[in-house]
Amino acid sequence: MQKMYHLGNCTTCQAIIKETAIDKKGFDMQDIKFEKITPMQLEDMKNRAGSYEALFSRRALKYKELGLKDKQLEEKDYRNFILEEYTFLKRPVVIIDHKIFVGSEKKTVEALKKEVNKG
Numbered sequence: 001m002q003k004m005y006h007l008g009n010c011t012t013c014q015a016i017i018k019e020t021a022i023d024k025k026g027f028d029m030q031d032i033k034f035e036k037i038t039p040m041q042l043e044d045m046k047n048r049a050g051s052y053e054a055l056f057s058r059r060a061l062k063y064k065e066l067g068l069k070d071k072q073l074e075e076k077d078y079r080n081f082i083l084e085e086y087t088f089l090k091r092p093v094v095i096i097d098h099k100i101f102v103g104s105e106k107k108t109v110e111a112l113k114k115e116v117n118k119g
Contacts, residue, residue, distance in 0.1 A: 001028075001095050001096075001097060003027060003029075003095045004017075004023075004027050004092055004093070004095075005030050005041075005045075005089065005094075006029065006031060006032065006091055006092040006093075007031060007032060007033055007086070007091055007092075008031045008034075009033070010091060010092075012091070012092075013091055013092045013104075016104060016109055017092075020109075020112060020116045020117075022094070022116055027094075032089060032091075036086065037082065037083065039083060042055070042079065042082060045093055045095070048098070049100050049102055052079045053075065053078050054102060055090055055093065055102060056073075056081065056089075056090060057087065057089060057090040057103075060087040060088050061087065062085055062087060062088070063088070068081075096115050101115070
């Protein structure tokens with residue numbers, strides 16, 4: 001499996017796509033704003049990443065709006081928020097075979113670039 005979950009209008013996602021040329025390497029590109037994440041896809045991501053919390057973005061505007069930083073969230077909460085609101089997914093999420101890369105931290109992007117350029 002070679003898949004990228006991203007937001008088309010996200011400058012960080014666009015920069016990573018450009019940097020890795022992932023869009024030219026036959027990856028299935030899913031813009032999560034227009035093609036919602038299914039519960040099955042999210043479950044697969046969770047199994048690879050280890051938890052829903054690992055996939056959850058605390059940078060989302062609604063995180064502050066909803067006062068979530070003051071609440072004790074559980075795994076089911078993270079799951080529900082990500083399924084309800086696409087901006088709660090830490091982006092991008094890239095799956096290459098059995099590996100998953102979540103987010104835009106420098107070390108994650110470097111590891112992703114190495115993996116993409118292996119073949």
